Amino acid sequence: MTANDSLRRRAPASAPAKRRQAVSLLKRSLILDAARAVFESEGLEGASLRSIAKAAGYTPAALYFHFSSKEAVYAALLAESLDRLKAATEAAAAGHDDAAGAFRAAGLAFFTFYAENPGDLDLGFYLFRGGMKPQGLGRDFDPGLNGALAATLAPLGRAAGQLGADEAAGERLVAEFFAYAVGVLLLVHTRRIRMFGQDPRAMIERHLDLAVSGVRRVALG
Amino acid sequence: MTANDSLRRRAPASAPAKRRQAVSLLKRSLILDAARAVFESEGLEGASLRSIAKAAGYTPAALYFHFSSKEAVYAALLAESLDRLKAATEAAAAGHDDAAGAFRAAGLAFFTFYAENPGDLDLGFYLFRGGMKPQGLGRDFDPGLNGALAATLAPLGRAAGQLGADEAAGERLVAEFFAYAVGVLLLVHTRRIRMFGQDPRAMIERHLDLAVSGVRRVALG
């Protein structure tokens, strides 16, 4: 495990060491960019280590200096994707004073992120299922990914609380939204949405509205 | 393309021809049985043509007399899976006089079918996305599969109509249920449901109840 799989904070580093680390980090992220591109264009199956390496201008072997395995590349990709998603939902929620607005904005941001970045959706599906077998990367990355996913939805949970939902109700609301959003995104992604003649964004908005008014009804008694 | 991919109706056949066709059909279905077993036990990744062939007691090459490709086997499997699912939702709906009961029962049957047969879920996800790239088998099988999927949900649509929903509202209700059910099933299948501490069946039932009462509220004005 000589690869940079996790970004290590070490003792205070000398200047050239710092520079080297910065370069290393940059290369890592260039590789991840290439991987994302391959993922987007070739899909899951085509995203082999070889093709990622080639896209990044590397020999396959060279990737192993930056990531300890193919799965590690995927995991890093997903982690970074979830970071961006979290930033998106947080930013959306932060733009609203009222809890209802924040809830709706965060939910919509979640949906929009994946609707506009289908590669990230693919990636998430892949890693969160591990080839559809219920495992997800052999438990090493799993807890971290779960946490990152949860962080992504945190703004929704907070807004639910501000709307008056208790802990349990808040969790349920978030779970409901997540399941629904995932389902709609799947429909969009596979173009099955056509079968039903629905506008996915409207579906999501409607769900969010109902959720907000549901909470209010309960909260007001 | 000598394979029986679709069951061709030809001009009136002689008796021995009929017998031969019947035998052929039987073999096809035996292969599909084997494939289903492999799918259930090995998952998507393990379900190679080789392993299906072995499970069916055939050489890989032999399968090409019955199906034109590996994907064709999958497609046949999915078609048959959707048939069983349709039977399940229809039967569930048929057990209820009232539209609300029928709606709920059909929805629950849909969910239960996939919850209890994760192999079928895998298969559906795989084929309805074609490796997550939006194609689904190169358009050959697609329309048929779409139709079969729709048939699966038809009882829900009919019940919605009986509940007073107009055509558009009915379609929307079905789409909403489908998206939600798919999302919940994905959560269950990937064990992410744990993250949220929810009972998936309760989630589905709650959704169905809300849908029914929503329609009623609108229908009653």
Next chain:
Amino acid sequence: MTANDSLRRRAPASAPAKRRQAVSLLKRSLILDAARAVFESEGLEGASLRSIAKAAGYTPAALYFHFSSKEAVYAALLAESLDRLKAATEAAAAGHDDAAGAFRAAGLAFFTFYAENPGDLDLGFYLFRGGMKPQGLGRDFDPGLNGALAATLAPLGRAAGQLGADEAAGERLVAEFFAYAVGVLLLVHTRRIRMFGQDPRAMIERHLDLAVSGVRRVALG
């Protein structure tokens, strides 16, 4: 395990089936010839599946129809080598009426076989040690190989018996000869024999003479 790893005797075969089996056997042996050639010229390390396949005029994948793994090729090679060796020692012993002559002739034949076929020696060393770690092929082939090796030395044991050695003494004599012969062959093979300025064949003959006279002394009391 669809490969012909062991030569199966089945129910009486039809004529074309027989022909096919014969062809298959021939191809197997051609592959083994190629493997032996590679072994001889490239040594242990160079005898990869790829190079064997290339030498045999095959794709690597094609070999898997004839042998289930690289190790299986090696094992077949060794088995066949031991067969030839056994034939050699048996023939040598059969050429002598007297037990002493048979003992010496069989021992010398053993030595000569390996002295003249260093590739077989390599192979034996490789497989009987499994990369020098004490295993030898994961126990699957091991018992069979042990038996084949023992068969190779059987003429020596029989002759020892005729010379008057009891069971235990006979076994010891065979073990001593085998160890010594292996040691001398190793010296020859690695050219270390030069260090000692000895003629290997004379070393072996001397050992055999001493063994015979030793048995006699004991037997005569």
Next chain:
Amino acid sequence: MTANDSLRRRAPASAPAKRRQAVSLLKRSLILDAARAVFESEGLEGASLRSIAKAAGYTPAALYFHFSSKEAVYAALLAESLDRLKAATEAAAAGHDDAAGAFRAAGLAFFTFYAENPGDLDLGFYLFRGGMKPQGLGRDFDPGLNGALAATLAPLGRAAGQLGADEAAGERLVAEFFAYAVGVLLLVHTRRIRMFGQDPRAMIERHLDLAVSGVRRVALG
């Protein structure tokens, strides 16, 4: 070739140069210690440059400052192993006043050394055959290793002389012992000794006894 493959004696060195050389020597020996450990625990196959480097707390690249190649590491290891072996046989012989005792003790020490340090045996086999192809490291290391090996057996030769053997007989005795010991060790190492139901140490002792009494018989006329 900047590496310290052989310990070069140069023109009289300055004090700091001496210090540097001492440090270098120490590092070399630390690396060899690590290599020996890897060899013992992982065997030949596992003893890659990478794993040796890791065990020594170095990058693979760093080893090239101390050794010019992987084979050079092996060679150094073997040289040092032979030194230890020589010390063992010399010490054993030194413990006996009588030639017969010295001969037996040295021989037994030789056997015991390898029986108890299978890693050293592995190494010896590997380097003395160069992948079983008759070369042994491309002649660079060879003469030195031959000498070191001979030194290892020198106590036996001296004792043979004291027993009355002439030069030629002494050499023959040593060669015979060496071959036999190597053979027995190979049997032990590969666990083939089981096939013959013999105790290896007893085999060696018997051989030594016979050798001693053989010399005496001849010497006494």
Next chain:
DNA sequence: TATGAATGAGTATTCATTCAT
């Protein structure tokens, strides 16, 4: 002296598919 990054060649094995028989 040491590192991190990189290479190029190599490993055994699997895959869906084709084709002569």
Next chain:
DNA sequence: TATGAATGAATACTCATTCAT
């Protein structure tokens, strides 16, 4: 209808070695 043999492309990963820094 079925087989056995074959292909060519692919898979992730390891190796000893080199080189700029």
